[in-house]
Amino acid sequence: MLRSMYAGISGMKGFQTKLDVIGNNIANVNTAGFKKGRVTFQDMMSQMSSGAQGPTATRGGVNAAQIGLGAQTGSIDNIHTQGFRQTTNNPLDFALEGDGMFVVASDIVRNDPQGDVFNPSNPVEIDSINLDESNVSYTRAGNFYLDTNGNIVNSEGLYLMGFAGGDTNNITALNIPEDAQSFSVQSNGTVNYIDAQGNTQVAGQVALANFSNPAGLQKAGSSLFLNTENAGFTGLAEPETDGVASIVSGSLEMSNVDLASAFTEMITAQRGFQANTRIITTSDEILQELVNLKR
Template sequence: MLRSMYAGISGMKSSQTKLDIIGNNVANVNTVGYKKGRVTFSDIMSQQVNPAQGPANGQGGINPSQVGLGSQIASIDNIHTTGFRQTTNRSLDLFIEGDGMFAVSNGEETFYTRAGNFYLDAQGDIVNPSGYYLQDVNNNKINIPADAQSYSIDEFGEVTYLDADGEQQSAGTIALAQFSNPGGLEKAGSNLYRTTDNAGFGGLVGAGTGGQGSIVSGALEMSNVDLAEEFTEMITGQRSFQANTRIITTSDEILQELVNLKR
């Protein structure tokens, strides 16, 4: 069989994966805190036809002759650039200006997210849409009593409220998780990430500490997907897929001519 046919098949698979990633990005263009994906390719090992030879016996050297065998997926990356800020004027909508991620817990596992749409449950605990508890710098829940007159969150993540007597009380300081390599985080669904051995988790700190960003109350970080960029990549992915199908078609025609030689 022709090597070009198998190279075309590998190119089709790679292009299909690229289109899958683009489709997921476009589907999440309005998802709060979503980080777009990106796929990169690499070539598959090449078949050696002739090895390289150095100069010898009065003759110059020659370069190796190799035939490539197609392409493969090199990586599928999560691009953690900051999405645009949408002002909501809702106190529990939080935007991180800079680095860091919110930490939320279901009681068994801690997850991390840039989606800052939080709510109060029936007990007065701050939770995300899945009911996971927002963590403070001591890895505890943040609770606002039911009899609190009002509450606020400052740029350093400190949550304060006025109690029934009108006295200001502290409910805790919202923690931001530090990662030296956010791209190493693993997506867990529902706008959540879990840490991995390659994420470089550096612990929980308050906003503005250790290079972490500040917190803006009353705003949300939206998706960092750029539709113009995605549609451009979609066109190139589609053309790449078509070109690889043409390679397979042409290779098939050559094989057909070989079969017809017996006639």
């Protein structure tokens, strides 16, 4: 069979993958904290017709003759550029300006010798959480809410992690007491509230996770990411320190998908797919001519 037919098939498969990624980008064009994907291609191994020859005393050198065997998917990248900021005026909507990600967790385990399970309904137990043993995820989606116990949670009910008492070693699930009259979040992540006596109190400070290679994070759905060995997790830090982002309360970071670019990429992928189908039909016509030689 003709090599061009199999090269066309490989091209069609590659552009199908690209259209899948573009379709997912467009579907999430209005998803808070979404990071778009990108597909890159590589050529496949080439078949050697004749090898390269070096020059001799009587003849010059000759280059190798190779026939390509098609294309393959090189990588599917997550592009972690900054999304545009949408003002909501909701005090529990947080946008990040810069690098870093919010830390959310469930099945929380305390960092005490007994390893007791964290009880979020009892504010006394909000101290020293072991993130290594808890179910931890990371996100840029800053739409948070208050549950019935005053804990700050995301739309999936995962607790927002922070620091208690200004101690970066004391990781806690941020909680606002039920008798608080109002609360606010500063750009450095400090959560303040007004107690029943009208005094200003500090509930904690939002913790941000920093990664040297955020493209290495694994998407887990629900706008969540999981840490991997290639993400380069550098630890938790206070906002506006160690090169991590500042927090803008009352705003949301939306998707970083650019519709104009997405539609342009979709058109080029469609044309590339069509061109590869033509390769297959042309190869089929050649095979038909070969079969007709018998007549």
